Amino acid sequence: MTLNLVDAGAFEFSPENKKWAAEELKKYPDSYRQSCVMPYLHRAQEQNHGWVSIPIMEYIADLLDMAYIRVHEVASFYSMYNLKPVGKHVIEVCTTTPCWLRGSDDVAAACKKELGIGFGETTADGEFTLLEVECAGACVNAPVIAYKENYYEDLDEDTTTAFIKSIKAGKVVSCGPQNGRFKSCPKGRATTLKDFAPKELLKAQDSKGSDK
Ligand code: FES
Structure with missing residues (x-):
């Protein structure tokens, strides 16, 4: 199997991401620096080909002065973080x-x-x-x-x-x-609040000749 496997050992942000991390942390008051855990996990996952390893969680825990288990709790709760290698x-x-x-x-x-x-x-x-x-x-x-x-x-x-x-x-x-519907508007022609229907919706409906 040819996965995007990378070294699951040591991890640190790239120089570019270190600069980003320093700026990102400024958005949070010092007493709430741990709230930066989600953007850090997200960025680390990007850098690590789509998944978050244990060394990454430990690295972020150190950066944010929080217990490793707290980082793991966040990473394992949200499905947008992958805890094992993923495909492209x-x-x-x-x-x-x-x-x-x-x-x-x-x-x-x-x-x-x-x-x-x-x-x-x-x-x-x-x-x-x-x-x-x-x-x-x-x-x-x-x-x-x-x-x-x-x-x-x-x-x-x-x-x-x-x-x-x-x-x-x-x-x-x-x-x-993927079914021709305009955003979350009714699939057919608007039946209520017609005066407020977005112009793009009416245009899309007209071009399809919908009579619903
Ligand atoms: S249940 Fe699938 S988007 Fe909400």
């Missing part, structure tokens, strides 16, 4: 109730079929990791996949398969609704 492309499928009610089972099945792996697994070539996550906070556009800090929404089996195939082909997929 991390696909996060939300399966919490609103997404489930809107078909996340089909989305998950399409991902598993197209990638040949299950949740928590990485493809043999180290390209893809598939993760199951809790509510991504975009329930209004359920079901949702999070990928590279963007959301891909209103998915079904076909659009999910097309989404994965596009990533494999190195194509850029526009984020947001």
